[in-house]
Amino acid sequence: MAIGAQDTLVLFRDRINAISSYGEALGVLYWDLRTGAPRRGMDRRSESIGVLSGEMFKLSTAPELGEWLSRLEEKHTYETLSEIDQRLVTETRKEYDRSVRIPPKLYQEYVVLASQSESKWEEAKADNDYAGFQPYMEKVIGFTNQFIDLWGAGATRYDTLLDQYEPGMTVEELDRVFGGLREQLVPLAANIAASPHQPDTSFLSQRFDKAAQKAFSLHILRQMGYNFESGRLDESAHPFATGLNPGDVRITTRYLENDVTSALFGTIHEGGHALYEQNIMKELVGTTLCTGTSMGIHESQSRFWENVIGRSRPFWEHNFDALQKSFPGQLDVTVDQFYRGNNVVTPSLIRIEADELTYNLHIIIRYEMEKLIFNEGLKAADLPAMWNDKYKEYLGITPTSDAEGVLQDVHWSGGAFGYFPSYSLGNMYAAQFADTMERELKGMWDMVGRGELLPIKDWLTERIYKYGKLRTPSELVQAVTAKPLDPQYLVNYLSRKYSDIYKLS
Amino acid sequence: MAIGAQDTLVLFRDRINAISSYGEALGVLYWDLRTGAPRRGMDRRSESIGVLSGEMFKLSTAPELGEWLSRLEEKHTYETLSEIDQRLVTETRKEYDRSVRIPPKLYQEYVVLASQSESKWEEAKADNDYAGFQPYMEKVIGFTNQFIDLWGAGATRYDTLLDQYEPGMTVEELDRVFGGLREQLVPLAANIAASPHQPDTSFLSQRFDKAAQKAFSLHILRQMGYNFESGRLDESAHPFATGLNPGDVRITTRYLENDVTSALFGTIHEGGHALYEQNIMKELVGTTLCTGTSMGIHESQSRFWENVIGRSRPFWEHNFDALQKSFPGQLDVTVDQFYRGNNVVTPSLIRIEADELTYNLHIIIRYEMEKLIFNEGLKAADLPAMWNDKYKEYLGITPTSDAEGVLQDVHWSGGAFGYFPSYSLGNMYAAQFADTMERELKGMWDMVGRGELLPIKDWLTERIYKYGKLRTPSELVQAVTAKPLDPQYLVNYLSRKYSDIYKLS
Incomplete structure (x- = not known):
């Protein structure tokens, strides 16, 4: 030798x-x-x-x-x-x-x-x-x-694409998991639609100053512990986060002048991705392990911060006052009204603006179309019609333009087929991690209610972020929660949350 | 084979x-x-x-x-x-x-x-x-x-550095050229200092809104024909231009709130560099010839646009009205007062804010220090004192801090020794090109006085810009002006200009 x-x-x-x-x-x-x-x-x-x-x-x-x-x-x-x-x-x-x-x-x-x-x-x-x-x-x-x-090809041609983003994931497994989710979420959605206690959302339809939106987004990023010496916030057509190294993790957002929370929740979402990348241990810098361990785990962090924290009642009990002051005279509602208005479950066209529940249907549509493209030979020319048909079938609504239909997401343009399922996997991981966190981090929701998010960031850093790719997704889930991935956590979380908001019996 | x-x-x-x-x-x-x-x-x-x-x-x-x-x-x-x-x-x-x-x-x-x-x-x-x-x-x-x-080493060790930026340039040649410049410019500066007709500059000492400065700078860049689909304007500590490809030539500036023209002239300067890079012929894209032919020729373009055009009387006869409107009530002077106030010759500490005449002394100081570092072994520890001594000797003033002394320029920090002489070479090339342009482009100054700068950009594109590195500096000067480089053009230009402004006999 x-x-x-x-x-x-x-x-x-x-x-x-x-x-x-x-x-x-x-x-x-x-x-x-x-x-x-x-x-x-x-x-x-x-x-x-x-x-x-x-x-x-x-x-x-x-x-x-x-x-x-x-x-x-x-x-x-x-x-x-x-x-x-x-x-x-x-x-x-x-x-x-x-x-x-x-x-x-x-x-x-x-x-x-x-x-x-x-x-x-x-x-x-x-x-x-x-x-x-x-x-x-x-x-x-x-x-x-x-x-x-x-x-x-794996078991199917599309399996080969899935494995790129979530190692070991298969069509068989996703069919089962997504099937299970759909089975339980569809009746929940029906109950919600039938509830007489529909939240008021009329106060959301106003023009909200873009500069004030940006200032408030920056305020929340600081509350989350996003480090601005290791990052920056810009604008782009489709929001994204990019971890160049832990000292340079950039996020972008998109401000909608007629929506006070779209850019904010987008920013929190990308901020969640960014917290993961900013807090990887320094021993991994300069190696290919210095990034999130899978797209699904990455999405669990963006969606944990956006939904579990950012759309929670305690979060707004602390932050609504500052939001009201950012838009003087425009948000003359109670924090409960605001909270409920931002947690409406309703079928919509744009994935990144969908509620936590129907969001999974947006993913299932994309998942099924990707399966059709690679397992059944669906043609590019037929994507818009197929897209619109599926939105009609699953969500009961039809895009009026391709811009709000098949062209809404960047993913396919760059060849990221197999990526979309990560979002719903992220929802499931997030709910499972949150269950452990609630038990281990005593008084967690009281802290959120006081605007103290740093202990949550620190817990996630110690249990998840710092490891980068040092642990596989399944190792990580097992180490953090002492159990393998179980979609029931997400179902339980959504049931609890919406039973409260919609006063379901 | x-x-x-x-x-x-x-x-x-x-x-x-x-x-x-x-x-x-x-x-x-x-x-x-x-x-x-x-x-x-x-x-x-x-x-x-x-x-x-x-x-x-x-x-x-x-x-x-x-x-x-x-x-x-x-x-x-x-x-x-x-x-x-x-x-x-x-x-x-x-x-x-x-x-x-x-x-x-x-x-x-x-x-x-x-x-x-x-x-x-x-x-x-x-x-x-x-x-x-x-x-x-x-x-x-x-x-x-x-x-x-x-x-x-060439004839001297420092010759080797000069050749990087201006092929063929030597210490012997620069000693001669800079000697000649100094010989004629020093008495001119003395005449100017002795003139009873000193311009009024008091109106320049105000606070000028940064956003309005930026808007006016953008307006002037458009007038020059800078293509914003092929570039962008940002901010940085030290202004610069960078030609990534002819479709992406970016410039930066630095806004000073107490100075209405510092950022503007900086922007025009970098805009001149950018016009060169934006207008190189498409046949050179993707080759190493797709950039300016030398630093001296590049500087001839930035300084032509900044000084010969931007600090000319006809330029302000057209643009002063718009500048006044940008700062309502702040610039209550005549265009002649404004023109003269922006062409004051006075010793100053900061190179990039120096007037056209004493600017050459800033360069000569740096040139002499670079020669001392590489030909005589001057140490880094001794640079601040040497810097301050030379400013005292050549300009009669001493920096009160290294920030406005030896630390003012980025060049040395990145190892760009031998670059500074390019600036004064640029002044000389610019004056020589302008002499030809005035004769070939009939009614040129009337066009400037009407805000019509595009014919000038087009003339420069046809004669200089489009060639990129396809012609050497000396080939270019010979082809455009039918003569080799001659510093007398710069001396004549400065004499004419300041004789008018200072009413010299």
Whole structure:
């Protein structure tokens, strides 16, 4: 053996650092593209992104990396590695085996396309022009099918896509879980619709000053413990969070002048993602473990903060006064009216503005369409009609334009098929984590009622955030809650919450 | 020969495209660092920048690139190349021969340091803390001396640095040119100081609303033909322009609330740089020729727009009315008073706020200090005292803090030694170009007086901008003005202008 284990480890860690550096640089370029990059520079920028992504891909799939991995995986070497290095080896092996099946040139072409497609989507959404976007959608689907062929299909072709975002997740499991959710949530929704105690929402239909909305959003982010020395808040067509490194975790939001809480809850949502990324232990910085462990766990944090905390009664008992002062004379209602008005359950067209209950139906629609695209060959040309049919069927309403229909989300434009289920998985994880937190963090809701959110952030940091990718989703759920994932926590949480709001018997 | 000339050209052009892509990505990262990147993420970002710069450096110095160059330089091949490819080969050969002398690891360390040093400089300037910055200054000088050793000194060690920014420029030439300038400008400045017709500047000492300043700056940028679909205006501690590609050329400025024109002239200055980069011919996009041909020529454009146009009487005859309306009741003077008040010649501490005449003394101080550092071994610890001594000697005034002294400029923190002379070269080029323009563009000053600046932008595009690096500085000056560089144009321009303003006999 020409090269010792220690030298191999140094080479391996250097490579991981390089890969992580490319990831960070590309993260800045994507953030920039979506927050104000000049329009005419985008085509050339896409080519540059393609070059860098291609180089990153080469570094991630180089034969020497495979050799270093094999060397470090030898039992007597692996056992001497630190916990972090062991996990790095395992994770890198998984990514490596997946990536080497994609020819670098194909991947580079795909990245260029995905970047152009996202830009085009932004235009198409603004112009309500699905026809202009469709050729990009076709190409993105085509590339994704090529990738499935190269990776090899799981139990179904779509299983292969799911595993990218939630390791181990399958169509069989999701059919079961989503089936279970639907089974219990549909009667709950019916009870809610039948309740004579419908919340008043009339006070929400006003014009709310954008600057005041922004100031209040910043106030709440500070209350959550979002660190502004390690982040910034900008605007974009579709809100997102991006963790470049724990010292630079940026979020964006979108202000609607006729809605006082849309931007706020969007900001809290992205702020939840950001708290996760800002609080990863420093030992993981510069490695590929320095990010959330899965999309589902990531979504559990955004949706925990947005819904479990941000849409709770104690949260508004503390914060409503400040909100009223932000919009003098505009919110002349009681905190109970405000709380109930912001927790209305009603079918709606836009996923990111849906209530906590029907939200899961938005996800199920997307999940079913993705299954149809990849398991049944549904065409890009047929997406708008299918979308509208399903909204009619599941939610009883039909989009009046593609902008508020099939074009509403950025995900598909960038090829993120298999991502959407993460949102409902996040709801389930969040409810399960909250159950443990309520038992362990005594007086938790009293703290929320006093505006003291930092102990919650600290609990989450200690139990979840700091580990980054050091624990898998299932390890994490087991370690935090002492049980595997169980959708019943979400059902119970929603039942309790809406029984109170709608005074269900 | 295993590989034909055509295949070699394809490989060569692909490599140039890759190098250009890294340059663009790094440009975005630097822009981001200086316009609002979160503070705590900067150390890790510097490492990422180091990795990318190292990769770019490897691509630029790889043995195969040397082989491709040799192949393309063969006479019978070279003669078949397009003008652009010929120039690409020549330019790349020059950079290649220079770069291969720097060990990649050394260069990567240097880039990390330079990035950290620039961040540290920004803090140090804010805190007036030269001592905190000095260790970085020492290291940057140390690296630069290593580079001179590796490149080999020219006639003097400092010549080697000058050549980076203005190809072919030497200490001998600059001593002569700057000597000539000083010889004629010093008596002119004395005449000005002795004139009984000193402009009134009292109306400038007010508080001017920042938002109104910004709106007016944007108005002037539009008048100049700056394309906002290919750029954006932000704020930073030190104004700069960065050409990422011709479709994305960004500028920054810095608003001073007690000065109505500082940000405006800064914006016009950076706007001049930006017009150059926005109007390079599309055939050069994605190549390393897609930028200004030298720092001196670049500065000729920023200073042409800022001084020759922006500080001219016809410019204000058109624009003063709109400026008055931007600050109601604050500028109750005649356009002649305003014009003269903005063209006061007076010794001052801050280079970027100096008048057109004494500006050259600011440059000569920096030029002499750089010569002392690299030709005489002047130490970083001694820079503040030397700086203050020279300001006393040349301008008769002494900074009261390092923040307004040696810490005022970003250049040295990032290792840009040899850059400062470009500014005065720019003044000279600008005056010489303007002389030709006045003769060729009939009624030019009448157009300025009507706010019609686009014909000027178009003339500059046709004669200068579109060529990017396709012509060398001396080729360009010869082609545009039919003469080599002659500092007498600047002297004549300044004499004419100030004889009028100060009513000199």
